[in-house]
Amino acid sequence: MSKPERTLVLIKPDALQRNLLGEIVGRFERKGLKIIGMKMMQLGDLVVTEHYAHHQDKPFFGGLKAFMQSSPIVAIVLEGVEAISAVRLLVGPTKGSTADAGSIRGDLSMSTQANLVHASDSPEAAEKEVWRFFNTDEIFAYKKVDYEFIYGSDEK
Numbered sequence: 001m002s003k004p005e006r007t008l009v010l011i012k013p014d015a016l017q018r019n020l021l022g023e024i025v026g027r028f029e030r031k032g033l034k035i036i037g038m039k040m041m042q043l044g045d046l047v048v049t050e051h052y053a054h055h056q057d058k059p060f061f062g063g064l065k066a067f068m069q070s071s072p073i074v075a076i077v078l079e080g081v082e083a084i085s086a087v088r089l090l091v092g093p094t095k096g097s098t099a100d101a102g103s104i105r106g107d108l109s110m111s112t113q114a115n116l117v118h119a120s121d122s123p124e125a126a127e128k129e130v131w132r133f134f135n136t137d138e139i140f141a142y143k144k145v146d147y148e149f150i151y152g153s154d155e156k
Contacts, residue, residue: 002155005083006036008129009091010118011074013067014111021074024104024117027090028078032150037077037130037139043069051118051132060113067113075133081155084119084126091119 011024029035043051048065055061078087092099096109096116109115120126130139147156 002081004034004079004081005123005126006077006079006130007084007087007120007126008118008133009076009078009087009120010133011076012114012116012118013071013073014109014114015116016071016074018108020108020116023108025074025076027104028076028087031080031086031090032146033078033080033083033086034144034147035076036079036141037134038074039134039138040072040074041133042072045069047132051129064113077130077134077139081151084121084123087119088121091117 009028011021015021015024025035045065048068049056052061052064052068055064080086090104092103092105094105094115095112096105096114097111099106099109101107104117105115120129
């Protein structure tokens with residue numbers, strides 16, 4: 001039996017500008033992932049700098065920061081068995097032009113920066129990132145009625 005994982009997805013400014021929010025959220029829902037938190041927000045300097053701290057010394061950081069602050073983003077917390085790897089597979093690799101067809105980036109993106117979404121890449125990153133964007137009262141525990149039809153009895 002597997003314990004459900006939580007992961008963070010950020011739907012980036014390019015997705016909102018291109019009217020792809022519903023398409024992207026729908027892919028996560030159709031996969032069977034449970035949305036336990038969702039909100040639209042404008043990112044401030046501190047959050048962007050903290051979130052992309054690993055890129056701070058790179059020449060593209062200024063452009064990345066400006067891009068992520070160019071319009072609101074939608075932050076989502078998803079939950080499910082092996083949710084982190086499932087979301088990473090749905091999202092596809094960073095560079096949209098080389099991502100596999102069928103993935104969000106492969107179907108809808110051509111860019112490395114304007115690649116529609118950010119997704120946590122590990123359990124440790126997911127834990128930090130969820131709490132970077134959400135407070136405890138913004139995460140919801142509830143029974144999902146389709147749960148019995150998404151997982152086999154040995155996976156719950």
